Amino acid sequence: MSSFLTDAMPLTPSWWDIAARIALTVVAGGLIGLDRERGGHVAGFRTTILVALAACLAMIQANLLLSTYGKTFNFFTQMDVLRFPLGVLTGVGFIGGGVILRRGDTMTGVTTAATMWFMTVVGLCFGGGQIVTGAVATLVAFIVLSPMKQLDTWLRSERKATLVIYCSNSGIPDLSDVLSPLKCSALFGSLKRIEDGRIGAAFELRWLTKDPDASARAILAAISESHDVAEFSIQSTTT
Template structure:
């Protein structure tokens, strides 16, 4: 029979829900802007990143092993973010969405390592940047050579 430590289950459940909730404003922004990733993607990236970190912390006592798991998350999420970037002639879109996916993984990693202050700051700054800078960006004259076309 499997021995389940219910206090650990509760602790991990709460931790992963914090990662989910902190990613939600970013997801809402991307969804409302009808970007390629949105309301489902961002919370899933955050909660999965958090889950991988929690697993690593539970099964590896060595910080080096935990760091390798985090390194793998960062690399893997970079690959997923790359899928959000589209090039059409001289126009490139999806850069802000890709960066937001990467930032959302960082939120999950921060929550998983119990660095809630970092996770909260990442969530707030990313959301504000997406909300405010899209309005600022609309005031900037268009430049054909610029690659940051994803608001």
């Protein structure tokens, strides 16, 4: 068993070795995939397993071809079998790029793309016979994606919002007195004509908070008491 856990890509892996690598890859992909499926992400249970399994099979194929590596004096070329799994790793980058979407300042799918790329590396570890490395990597990924996600509720993060206020004859409104008690800053952007023909001043608001919804409501309520708000929209980032 010790040899099975530590040997790196033997030239003649047994069917037991190959079956164990595939089974462990499916377990690892399923563990991470369940967490992504529960979160309602695009790449969920089955996709994560398939990505890890494809990498594992590519590495197993490279392992089986190791005995053909090299060249003799009769040949001018040699085959680098490790280019095969490296090509799979590169190809997963295109899959990850496909799940990342950006709409204005909102970007989604970054964590999902990173998970797909990471699970490809895990599949390569298992496929190459690095069982301990693959198992530890899977455990670390699960901790990062699940328990550590709770840190988001404890840490304050920066939030942004777009605010448009109707301009009066006195010019661009001053929001410092209203926003200072809420620890929110306002950066003036430009003047714009609103659909009703009136002129509005556009601001970008920034503040730190643990509860984005409650803080946004408080900011909007405070501004609405002294100014005529035409538009208020929160800029968010979802992974």
